[in-house]
Amino acid sequence: MxxxxxxxxxxxxxxxxxxxxxxxxxxxxxxxxxxxxxxxxxxxxxxxxxxxxxxxxxxxxxxxxxxxxxxxxxxxxxLIDAHVHLTGDHDSAFWKGFIDTTEYGVAVGLKNAKLTLDAGVTTVRDLGSEPQTMFAIRRAISEGMHAGPRIIAAGPAISIIGGHGDVSNVRPEIIAATSGYNTCTGPKECSQRVREFSRAGADLIKITATGGVLSQQGRGLEAHFTPEEMTAITGTARSLGLKVAAHAHGARGIEAATRAGVSSIEHGTFIDDAGVRAMKENGTWYVATLMAYRGIEEQLGTGIYTPVVEGKIRETLAFVGKGLGAASRAGVPIAFGTDAGVFAHGRNNEEAAMMVERGGMEPRDVLIAATKGSAELLGVSAETxxxxxxxxxxxxxxxxxxxxxxxxxxxxxxxxxxxxxxxxxx
Ligand SMILES: [Zn+2]
The missing domain is CATH 2.30.40.10 (Urease, subunit C, domain 1)
Structure with missing residues (x-):
């Protein structure tokens, strides 16, 4: 106890x-x-x-x-950044994940924690890292061993087999060695993953409700989990006092995750009127991560992205800021989150100007999102x-x-x- x-x-x-x-x-x-x-x-x-x-x-x-x-x-x-990946660096090719050790990930994460604090970000929510790395970093910083922001950590994201968050399009031996701990099929297994991550020390649960841009999976950007699987995840998380953050790009995936009771939609790229309505009705937070798209755009053509990834990138770039504009105009609660790790850590606050320029928000509303708004989503309002x-x-x-x-x-x-x-x- x-x-x-x-x-x-x-x-x-x-x-x-x-x-x-x-x-x-x-x-x-x-x-x-x-x-x-x-x-x-x-x-x-x-x-x-x-x-x-x-x-x-x-x-x-x-x-x-x-x-x-x-x-x-x-x-x-x-400032509070509600969407970072401290153990990841933007210019690291995907296959490095099969070579670098998780211990090295801790060193990378501590380096990035300092860069994040340099940028005036005193609290972050980390939404996806190797098992245990972020919990070790969270502890080291809270004990004063290393400079960094307060960390609210999800640990690994829960994904479908072959989804965003799983390992795809590489040799079967690599898949066998690196996949499985964070995937689930059916409500029972999905509930089990939530309990396992809770036991490991997660402050919240992250799911990849739809396909994702930077993974090697070729199944697009729409809904991945069944409604029953998502409800099992949110229900089990709620019973443990944990919120669920849902990575979601496709419109139907956004709406389904919202109806299943997640606390926030991350990215929300192709959100439509039905999705905005559902988020408003449910009080679901929107986290735009506009800097992720800038980071990706800057690195297009550098050879870091495979053809399967480049195709998905080109689908998204015309939509940057549109979802944020629609959500904020409708009164959906907005938090501040960047996806740092997709771009260089420390550039987090460029997101604020993008929220004004691309999302059409007033600067004051961006300031609220980046302070008390994100604090509320992260459950740290009593502290910061x-x-x-x-x-x-x-x-x-x-x-x-x-x-x-x-x-x-x-x-x-x-x-x-x-x-x-x-x-x-x-
Ligand atoms: Zn992310």
Whole structure:
């Protein structure tokens, strides 16, 4: 019982207090809640990793405290990326997965965790990694061994045999050696996978509800699981207190996953009116991952993608941002997620400008999605997403006013995660 409780706490908070010292931060402009108007010059006090006071004006730092001067910048809640793959790198060909060890994956993941924090992203939801790698990384960061964001981790995605998330179009010996642990056929087996991943330490369940662009499977981008399999997954997850995130491109796959009760649709490329309606009715979150398409587009023709993958890429590129526009106009809740790993980690915040330019969203709504919106989807609102007394000191400073110029999120000047100051290159 105690072990379960400890694991749950580790997932949600940075366990080790940053230090016993009190830090006083001077903010030129302060956004405590992205949905509300910003305040002028303000003083934030941080003690033992938590925000202990927020006062108007630039007040002198009491003796024995340390002052951090951000009076030239806008201070706001740390950003939350609801869709990353820390153990993956964008320029790594798919076959490297058959050569690199899972232990090496941990090293890659720690490297990317630091790059993510450099970008002002203080919380991530990792939606697909080798078994155990992300749980080890999550623990190392929460114990203060390594710099990185708070991690909410799914572990491996659950897929149909031959689906996005399984191994396809390679020698049978390789399939036999690397496939099976994350696939299921029929409601019983699908429920079993959910329980196995829960036992392994998953904070949520990720499924590939439709085909995917970057896998070698040649069965397109529409629905993959049967409705009975998806309902078995969501029902079992709910019984364990776990949400389900569904990778979904095809319109019918999006609608079916939504009706089965998933908490979020990832990508949502070809969503139609029926899908938007279903998401609105069910309160399902939309996570657009527009940066994934930019990353893919940038690498087209470099030889990294096989013909089966290139065909699927060309199907999607004309639709980038259309689904986000339709969903946000209809009032579907929007979270901020990028698919970092498909592009270089650290470029996460380019997503924000894309949400404005390609998705037609207002900058303030993007800011809400990237802070309190994603916090709600990830179930970490009590810890982060807004700056409030008692919450974790997850805060960043940007140059400029992100409500007027969303590009300010690409000018990160200061990062603090769980009360720990993280040095960023200027
Ligand atoms: Zn992904």
């Amino acid at each position: 105690f072990r379960i409780a400890a694991a749950a706490v580790a997932a949600l908070s940075f366990m080790t207090p940053a230090n016993a010292e009190t830090i006083v931060i001077h903010a030129g402009t302060l956004i405590t809640d992205a949905a509300k108007a910003a305040s002028g010059p303000s003083t934030i006090t941080v003690t033992d990793s938590r925000i202990t006071a927020i006062d108007a004006g630039l007040n002198p730092a009491p003796e024995g405290t340390r002052l951090i001067d951000l009076s030239q910048h806008t201070v706001m809640p740390g 997403g807004t700056l409030e007394i008692g919450k974790s000191a997850d805060l960043i400073a940007v140059e400029g006013d992100p409500v007027r110029d969303i590009g300010a999120l690409e000018r990160i000047r200061f990062v603090m995660a769980g009360g720990r100051e993280h040095p960023v290159a200027q």
